[in-house]
Amino acid sequence: MPTPLSELPIRPLTRGDLVLCADLAEDRGWAREDHKWGLLLTAGTGYGIDDPAAKGLAAVCVVTSFGPDLAAIGMMLVAGRHARQGLGRRLMAHVLREAGDTPLALYATPYGRPLYQQLGFTDSGEAERVHGQFRTPGREPLPATRPATPGDLPVLARLDAEVFGVDRTPMVARLPAFADRLRVADNGSAIIGYAAAWPTPETDVIGPLVAPDVETAKALVCSLAMDSARPVRMDVDVRHQGLLTWLKENGLEAGISTTVMTYGIPELPGDWTRRFAPLSLATG
């Protein structure tokens, strides 16, 4: 008699589970994004419930910890065939227990939001996805940007900590290998912004995007997207309507919206005015 899934243990995932995670994402209609799973399972802690009959995973999620002040929850997925049978709730309860007193944040889809609300998460913001073929705007004078160099990394980690409100050095240090392109805005005396472009099977994702103002944010997007034939995807904080409008004027279309939800803190730490887009919805 096989063990019911409700009694199977929640186990830590390793990089060896990458293909099973991508299979589960595909099962829910999400892109496979093996590259992102590789980062998440290396920089974060994955949790999963096996589905022995299907030789796969029934449920997963990944927690990326940024020290005692914040952990990000992402990639919460339950296989369609096991939906609405309590696996999502069990996995989240486990994550909450493991997190202890650490405040938590996530970007919720409409499917996940009711569950997170029941567990005590509250809404604290919204991100809008835009995607499509970016058309480089003609003759718009924008601040200069340049490729990041290895010597920039300590400065980027400090800037990132100011803007995201927690020390994310392990994530920033992985960006040169994870991203295809990493650029900085440098005003001559200091690095004031930075952005990365990293690949999924269908698109280049731009994130994180950190800038002191919308003009610098536009310059970083242009510098990352203009030489690429691939479509672009971004999840932009809806408070940055100036950037969203400009992106839509330059070829991108509105996609899904996600709700920023937090647990143990009223809102994300840091400086939202300079935080235009997260690295990914899964990591913040």
Ligand SMILES: CC(C)(COP(=O)(O)OP(=O)(O)OC[C@H]1O[C@@H](n2cnc3c(N)ncnc32)[C@H](O)[C@@H]1OP(=O)(O)O)[C@@H](O)C(=O)NCCC(=O)NCCS
């Ligand atoms: C969101 C998700 C992880 C929930 O997992 P699940 O195992 O189906 O959820 P549970 O059975 O534990 O349900 C927990 C509660 O969430 C809510 N819920 C779950 N699925 C829901 C749905 N389709 N519509 C509305 N509420 C839903 C319900 O309140 C449910 O409690 P109830 O069944 O007692 O009413 C799953 O639906 C999923 O993988 N969806 C696709 C991917 C996704 O959007 N993930 C969320 C990313 S933030």
